[in-house]
Amino acid sequence: MAWQWFHRLGSPKWFYEKTAAWLPWLGFISVTLILAGSIWGLAFGPAEAKQGNSARIIYIHVPTAVLAMAGYYVMAISGAIGLIWRMKLSFMVMKAAAPIGAVLTFLALFTGAVWGKPTWGAWWVWDGRITSMVVLFLLYLGIVALQGAYHNQDTADKVSSVLALVGMVNIPIIYKSVDWWYTLHQPATLKLTQKSSIDPSMGYPLLLMILAFYLFYAWVLLLRTRVEILRREQKTNWVQDIVAKG
Amino acid sequence: MVETPSLRRAIWQSLRRELLLSYRHKGDLANPLIFFLMVVVFTPLGISEEPAMLARIAPGMLWVIALLATLLSLDGLFRSDFDDGSLEQMVLSPQPLACLVLTKVFAHWLLTGVPLTLLAPLLGVMLQLPAGGYGVLVMTLLIGTGSLSLIGAIGAALTVGLRKGGLLLSLIIMPFYVPVLIFGSGAVKNAIGGFPVNAELAILCAMLLGWSVLAPFAIAGALKISVRA
Numbered sequence: 001m002a003w004q005w006f007h008r009l010g011s012p013k014w015f016y017e018k019t020a021a022w023l024p025w026l027g028f029i030s031v032t033l034i035l036a037g038s039i040w041g042l043a044f045g046p047a048e049a050k051q052g053n054s055a056r057i058i059y060i061h062v063p064t065a066v067l068a069m070a071g072y073y074v075m076a077i078s079g080a081i082g083l084i085w086r087m088k089l090s091f092m093v094m095k096a097a098a099p100i101g102a103v104l105t106f107l108a109l110f111t112g113a114v115w116g117k118p119t120w121g122a123w124w125v126w127d128g129r130i131t132s133m134v135v136l137f138l139l140y141l142g143i144v145a146l147q148g149a150y151h152n153q154d155t156a157d158k159v160s161s162v163l164a165l166v167g168m169v170n171i172p173i174i175y176k177s178v179d180w181w182y183t184l185h186q187p188a189t190l191k192l193t194q195k196s197s198i199d200p201s202m203g204y205p206l207l208l209m210i211l212a213f214y215l216f217y218a219w220v221l222l223l224r225t226r227v228e229i230l231r232r233e234q235k236t237n238w239v240q241d242i243v244a245k246g
Numbered sequence: 247m248v249e250t251p252s253l254r255r256a257i258w259q260s261l262r263r264e265l266l267l268s269y270r271h272k273g274d275l276a277n278p279l280i281f282f283l284m285v286v287v288f289t290p291l292g293i294s295e296e297p298a299m300l301a302r303i304a305p306g307m308l309w310v311i312a313l314l315a316t317l318l319s320l321d322g323l324f325r326s327d328f329d330d331g332s333l334e335q336m337v338l339s340p341q342p343l344a345c346l347v348l349t350k351v352f353a354h355w356l357l358t359g360v361p362l363t364l365l366a367p368l369l370g371v372m373l374q375l376p377a378g379g380y381g382v383l384v385m386t387l388l389i390g391t392g393s394l395s396l397i398g399a400i401g402a403a404l405t406v407g408l409r410k411g412g413l414l415l416s417l418i419i420m421p422f423y424v425p426v427l428i429f430g431s432g433a434v435k436n437a438i439g440g441f442p443v444n445a446e447l448a449i450l451c452a453m454l455l456g457w458s459v460l461a462p463f464a465i466a467g468a469l470k471i472s473v474r475a
Contacts, residue, residue: 131428135421142418146404149414155475159404162468163418166400166460170421 012089012229013238019222026219033212041205048202054118057111062206063213065108068136069171071101071217075143076168079161089225091157092232094164095147096224100217102140109133128177129185136174139167153232256341257349264353274322278315278358279365285311286369297374304373305383305434309427312362312387313394317419319358320398321405321412323350324469328406337473344462347469351399351461359391375438382437382447389450390430396454396461397422403468407475426453 008014041059048055075097082090112130113123124130143160150156178185198206233239251259268275289307290300327333336346366387367380375383401419405411433446 131424135424138417138421142421145414145417149405149408149411150475152475155407155471158471159468162400162464162471163404166464167421173425 009089010085010087012092012233013236015089016226016229019226023219023222026215026222030212030215030219033208034216037205037209037212041202041209045205046199046201051119054115057115058202059205059209061108061111061115063210064104064111065133066210067213067217068101068105068108068133069174070214071097071104072136072139072164072167072171074221075101076161076164079157079164082157083161088232089229091161092228093221093225094161095157096221096228098140098143098147098160100220100224102137102144104217105133105137105140109137127185128181129174132170132174132177135170139163139170142167250340253341253345256339257345260346260349261353264350265356268353268357275357275361278319279361281315281318282311282362282365282369285314286372289373300374301376304370304375305379305438306431307373308366308370308375308383309387309390309431309434312366312391313423313427315362316358316391316394316398317416317423319354320395320402320419321415323354323399323402324406325402328472333406333469334473337470343466343469347399347403347465348458348462351395351465354399355392355395359395360388363387363391378440379434379438382443383434385447386430386433386450389447389454390426393426393450393454393457394423396457397426400461400464400468403465403472405472406469407472426450429453 038059042056045056045059047053075094078090078093078097081087082094109130112133116125117123143164146160146163147156150159230239230242234243286307289303289311293299293303324333327336337343339346363384366383367375370380370383398415398419400422401415402411404418405415408414429446429449433443433450436443436446
């Protein structure tokens with residue numbers, strides 16, 4: 001009884017119908033929270049002691065970076081579940097997650113560059129974290145490219161899962177890169193086990209934005225997965241009924 | 247009832263087959279080396295022939311070109327076996343696929359990585375590599391090309407079913423090459439500057455050991471997927 005929900009996930013149709021009700025809520029809440037967090041951070045939060053107002057980009061930069069890394073795990077783990085339990089839906093989630101992660105990584109790099117110009121004096125430096133984030137971006141692009149290269153969807157899924165799993169070694173490297181190498185990039189201020197070194201007046205909006213981005217990611221992932229379900233199951237009756245209804 | 251050969255015999259026969267096939271196509275052996283030479287010739291022509299400038303970029307350039315030469319040689323790693331059906335036989339054989347695969351990659355390293363490493367000091371002279379760098383260059387290339395072959399074989403196994411898998415292979419494999427390149431060329435640069443290289447060499451060895459344990463399973467899984475496609 002306890003694992004029934006997991007086995008139901010084997011049915012794309014069940015997933016499609018179940019998530020239809022979640023979408024408006026997820027969308028509304030995530031967009032509201034993003035707006036609220038942005039306004040709180042940009043307008044009402046404090047200016048940073050040394051960097052002034054340019055540090056306010058942290059409210060976009062950190063959430064996109066966090067989601068870029070978390071999104072890779074979502075992609076790799078759904079690939080692993082697909083390989084182990086042979087769940088089509090899991091592969092569809094993996095395929096849907098790849099471009100989202102790529103865009104988030106690009107945004108993290110872009111906002112980081114925009115932040116770096118006034119504070120470090122350079123748009124780009126080749127330090128440990130930025131380099132490993134570029135590697136993450138390339139990994140995402142590799143998965144997208146691999147998905148598109150195979151005519152047989154089943155082979156494409158399995159091959160991409162293997163690549164995604166091999167690439168999982170990169171995430172801890174990104175995370176620890178600021179500790180292992182001398183870098184301009186700031187070390188972690190948000191900590192899980194100790195008191196965070198960031199001031200609460202900046203910390204709370206930042207945590208809110210991270211939560212908001214997680215919800216936003218879930219929303220976009222569900223949207224993309226549902227499209228992928230429709231695409232792959234287009235020959236089934238239930239999809240053709242949906243299409244016929246308009 | 248045919249007796250299954252022992253694993254030791256299977257590995258030895260597999261290695262012998264790779265070396266024999268390569269011996270019969272000696273031209274293929276030379277291709278990465280000629281590529282290495284060609285791009286080393288392009289470097290001063292395209293960038294600058296000033297000795298001071300060449301000496302500064304030599305460690306990195308030698309590593310990058312060796313890496314690219316390895317990358318080019320990877321497409322053919324499983325291709326001919328895939329085309330004539332022997333890859334399918336390997337997958338179906340009672341021997342553990344991971345071991346057979348490790349043997350193939352080892353043969354690839356012997357036939358590509360080692361010759362590139364031996365050629366590198368010669369080309370280092372052409373690029374004005376400073377005196378302290380040669381020993382470490384050879385050491386890091388020897389260890390590093392092992393990792394490059396292992397990682398590259400994962401890409402080769404993933405793309406062996408594609409007609410034009412070559413460029414895609416390079417794209418999916420290059421992100422994993424980044425740490426090997428950073429530590430390999432970093433060690434050579436440190437050696438030239440007179441700094442200790444123990445840390446970089448240790449990390450290169452650790453990467454080689456890690457990949458030699460993990461990669462065969464990834465390669466075997468990818469081969470099974472590609473063969474069944």
